[in-house]
Amino acid sequence: MPQIDENNILSILGKKVPPGKSVTINMNMAKLYTTTSVEVPVIIERAKHPGPVVLITAGIHGDEINGVEIVRQLISKGINKPDRGTVICVPVVNVFGFLNMMREFPDGRDLNRMFPGTKNGPLASRFAYQFKERLLPIADFCLDFHTGGASRFNAAQIRVKKGDLECIKLAKVFNAPFTVVSKTITKSYRETCSKMGIPILLFEGGKSMNSNKEIAREGVEGAMRILSHLQMLKSRFEVPEIHFKSVLIENSTWMRAKYSGLLHIKIPCGKHVEKGEYIGTITDPYGKFRHKIKAKNSGYIININEAAIVYQGDAVFHLSSLTNNPED
Incomplete structure (x- = not known):
């Protein structure tokens, strides 16, 4: 188990890291078929x-x-070089998936549905267990960065659990354009942190297989505000100004495609729309059919399906609402 002793020396992943030091430790994940080790760099x-x-x-x-x-x-x-305390960065937790540009582990499992893991289970579960046992116990606070899955583009947002006042307060400090109240997914990394009593902010922004400068800027500036709030940001950095207050979204619903066809988006992600506003079109490939998509209520568009083609029933626009919906 990692720990910090009375001399402020950190013991982690079998190494001792004294104050004022910079260390990168490779955490062994597993081996390829060729017996080559796959390691996760942990930057301390x-x-x-x-x-x-x-x-x-x-x-x-x-x-x-x-x-x-x-x-x-x-x-x-x-x-990440703090004025006090310790910052541990793991830029690529799922190195297997990163190498193959896949969401899942090689065993086909979603790592973010395998926490807290098991010592002798499938590969993804074993890694989740090692991460939880060897890294998480030392953390006082976690920041976890994600994007939308598949073709879904998320507006920059922090997700927090309803009633978690500490994380809601920290979300205000981070100040992403949106703070979305969402249920904690069973066996997720966020749920495990919550059960261990570790405050965690989950950032969502952009989509998979894509790098967006504006989303990256929101993530970096939010992290800087958090480190400043914790009195960890070095004085040579200027704390990013806040030009707006994060919009709190407590309820939201997905608008789904009424027809199959080619999808044409007409508004940017993050926009506030009015009920009945024209936000997209679905057409057939032959120029015979055209269906206008209109907002079913006033609210913010916090996620857009940017797929070129959709099937009837596919989620297309994630729209904030005043009341709960079964598809939230």
């Missing part, structure tokens, strides 16, 4: 002065490049 930056331990992760889904880019920027700009 320790200040000379004691303070909180912040764990920053991305790439739990191997094809979610935008989150990896956010953590990469935090490292390359030196933002």
Whole structure:
């Protein structure tokens, strides 16, 4: 188990890291068929002065490049070098998926549905177990970066559990364009952190297999605000100004395609729309059919399916609403 002793020396992954040191430790994940080890770089930056331990992760889904880019920027700009305490960055948690540009582990399982894992279970479960046992216990706070899956583009948002006042407060500090109240998914990394009493903010922005500069900027600036709030951001960095207040979204619903066909999006993600506003079109390939999609209520569009072709029933627009909906 990782720990910090009375001399402020951190013991983690079999190594001792004294104050003021920078260390990269390769956490063994598993082996390829060729017996080549697959290792996850864990980048540790320790200040000379004691303070909180912040764990920053991305790439739990191997094809979610935008989150990896956010953590990469935090490292390359030196933002992860704290004024006090410790910052641990894991830019690519699912190295297997990253290598293959796939969401899942090689065993076909979603790592973010396998926590807290098992010692002798499937590959993804074993890795989740090692991550939970060897890294999580040292963390005082976690930041986890994600994107929308498949062709779904998420507006930059922080997701928090209803009634979690501490995380809602921290979400206000992060100040993404949207703060979305969402249920914790069973066997997810976020649920495991919650059960261990570790505050966690989950950032969603952009879509898989894509890198978006604006989304990356929101993620980096939010992380800087969090580190500043924890008195960990070095004075040479200017805390990003807040030009807007994060919009709190407590209820939302998916609008689904009424017809199959080619999808044409007419509004940007993140836009506030009015009930009945024209937001998209579905057509057939032959120029005979054209259906206008109109917003079913006033609200913010927080996720858009950017697929070129959709089937009847596919989720197309994720729209904030005033009341709960079974498809939330």
